[in-house]
Amino acid sequence: MIDLILKKGKERSLLRRHPWVYDTAVQKLSGKPANGETVCVRSADKRFLAWAAYSEASTLRARCWSFDENEMINRDWIAAKIEKALAARAHLFERTSAVRVIFGEADQLPGLVVDRYGDWFVTQFQAAGVEAWREDIADILMQQPDIRGIFDRSDAATRHREGLTERVETLRGQEPPQEIEVIEDGVRYGVDVRKGHKTGFYIDQRESRLLAQRLAAEFKRRHGRGMRALNCFCYTGGFSLALLAGGAAEVVSVDSSEEALAMAARNAARNGFNDERAQWVQADVFEYLRRAREAGETFDLVILDPPKFASSHRHIDRAARAYKDINLNGLRLVAPGGDLLTFSCSGAIDVDLFQKVIAGAVIDSKREAWMVARLGAGCDHPLMMTCPEGEYLKGLQLTLR
Numbered sequence: 001m002i003d004l005i006l007k008k009g010k011e012r013s014l015l016r017r018h019p020w021v022y023d024t025a026v027q028k029l030s031g032k033p034a035n036g037e038t039v040c041v042r043s044a045d046k047r048f049l050a051w052a053a054y055s056e057a058s059t060l061r062a063r064c065w066s067f068d069e070n071e072m073i074n075r076d077w078i079a080a081k082i083e084k085a086l087a088a089r090a091h092l093f094e095r096t097s098a099v100r101v102i103f104g105e106a107d108q109l110p111g112l113v114v115d116r117y118g119d120w121f122v123t124q125f126q127a128a129g130v131e132a133w134r135e136d137i138a139d140i141l142m143q144q145p146d147i148r149g150i151f152d153r154s155d156a157a158t159r160h161r162e163g164l165t166e167r168v169e170t171l172r173g174q175e176p177p178q179e180i181e182v183i184e185d186g187v188r189y190g191v192d193v194r195k196g197h198k199t200g201f202y203i204d205q206r207e208s209r210l211l212a213q214r215l216a217a218e219f220k221r222r223h224g225r226g227m228r229a230l231n232c233f234c235y236t237g238g239f240s241l242a243l244l245a246g247g248a249a250e251v252v253s254v255d256s257s258e259e260a261l262a263m264a265a266r267n268a269a270r271n272g273f274n275d276e277r278a279q280w281v282q283a284d285v286f287e288y289l290r291r292a293r294e295a296g297e298t299f300d301l302v303i304l305d306p307p308k309f310a311s312s313h314r315h316i317d318r319a320a321r322a323y324k325d326i327n328l329n330g331l332r333l334v335a336p337g338g339d340l341l342t343f344s345c346s347g348a349i350d351v352d353l354f355q356k357v358i359a360g361a362v363i364d365s366k367r368e369a370w371m372v373a374r375l376g377a378g379c380d381h382p383l384m385m386t387c388p389e390g391e392y393l394k395g396l397q398l399t400l401r
Contacts (some may be wrong), residue, residue: 001039002030002033002040004026004027004029004040004061005027005029005030005043005046005053006026006041006043007025007026009044009312010025015049016386017067017077017386018387019050019052019063019110019387020060020064021041021061021062022059022311023060023347024360029124033292034054034056035055035057036127036128036132036322038049038129039052040052040344041064041133042304046280048069050065050066051071051192052065052129053110053127053128053129053130053132053306054129055162056080057162057164058162058163059065060128061086063105063111064110064160064258069377075133075290077360078136078140081388082109082141084107085101085103085114086144089101092380093237094380095184096184097117098116098117098182098201098203099380100114100115100116100194100203100204101114102114103381103382103390104170106390108121109130110130111125111127111129112127112130114124114141115199115200115203116198117191117193117201119147120149120151120176120193121144121147121150122151122152122199122200123150123153123176125152125155125159126154126158126159126162127158128164129213130145138150141172142173148174149172149173149174150172151171151175151362152237153168153193155167155168157311176193176320178194179192179210179263179266180200184209184243185213186245187209187213188267189237189238189267190236190266192263195259197217197235197307201236202238203240203380203381204377204378204381205305205343205393207241207377207378208341210228210242210303211341212242212303213245215246215339216229217248219247219248219301226247226248226277227243227301228245228248228249228250228251228300229252229299229302229303230254231254232254232285232288232289232303233265233285233304233305234255235255235257235260235281235305236264237253237267237268237278237280238361239303239305240268241267241271241273244268245271250277250279251278252277252279253278253280253368254282254288255280256282256283257282257284258282259283261280262280285326286329287327288327289330289333290329293329293333294306297333297336298333299333299334299335300338300339301334301340302330302333302338302339302340302341304327304340306326309346310346313348316348316349319346319348319349321356323358327358328340331361331369335400336401337394337399337401338400339398340397340398340400341375342358343375345393345394347391349394350366351394353373367400368400369398369400370398372399373396373397374394374395374397375394375396375397376395381393
């Protein structure tokens with residue numbers, strides 16, 4: 001076993017069970033590990049700290065598998081972690097057929113993402129360690145009941161940083177259909193696992209989609225009419241369909257992608273929503289918000305769920321300005337008593353900074369707003385408490401007074 005020795009004082013984060021070792025923390029290696037090979041991480045005074053997967057190319061030089069010296073990282077160990085992760089999410093299939101069944105570090109499988117859509121798994125191998133176990137992981141997953149195939153979407157930018165090439169291919173079993181249909185809280189969605197964002201669908205927004213559905217239903221009950229809602233960066237219509245299912249009278253959905261809007265319209269038809277209640281608008285959201293404000297438009301609910309504005313800490317200032325811009329204009333479109341659901345999926349923008357940016361937008365809008373809820377990913381995206389970097393999705397529900 002090759003030892004990875006840390007510089008003096010660099011063991012502190014691992015003693016707190018943070019699972020990452022950066023290249024700047026490494027003093028020396030006792031040998032030449034292959035990319036993805038398991039190494040023994042030790043302190044400068046040679047104390048055992050963790051078993052970790054080595055990455056020769058990444059600044060994140062090692063990702064910890066286990067902090068237990070007595071464990072052996074082998075196929076049986078990985079199979080046990082996969083089974084434990086699957087069991088923890090089993091209850092979610094009572095309400096949805098789209099579930100994140102493995103979430104990297106939170107499941108002690110750093111760099112591995114596995115989503116299940118109906119009878120298919122979709123994988124992302126985002127680190128050298130899990131890439132080294134790729135074939136074993138695929139075999140273990142294919143042993144699960146009712147699985148017809150595994151499609152690999154290992155095309156995220158993280159692979160380049162790990163020195164890995166992209167893979168987009170059927171890994172095991174049958175080719176998935178062009179669109180896999182899933183059902184979430186009674187709403188049907190089509191998922192394109194080959195070309196769609198992430199693995200094809202924003203599974204992490206499940207709870208917020210259900211909130212939107214409930215807000216629409218509650219609005220109709222209280223006001224005797226369906227709400228008028230605006231869904232910005234709508235992608236394939238996740239929030240839009242949830243709102244229509246809740247009884248919204250009109251949902252305007254805006255996205256710059258013609259392809260995404262076409263799938264959104266197909267998703268609406270899947271649910272019998274192919275009527276005048278759904279409007280699909282291809283436009284730049286920043287420009288659309290300004291035009292809508294100038295036209296004096298108002299909405300009972302505005303949803304802002306943009307793509308990642310900050311891919312790293314170098315882009316924080318630029319991203320904060322972009323979040324301020326869309327939220328300032330979005331706030332000005334909310335009718336009195338209405339709500340704003342606003343999100344950031346930029347990991348570099350932490351919860352405190354995001355709330356400060358939104359507070360600044362509220363101040364500049366000269367509106368009075370209550371923050372009534374903090375929003376985030378569902379329970380299939382658990383936060384490893386010793387690795388706060390895992391909290392990438394954050395959101396706020398504001399009520400305009």
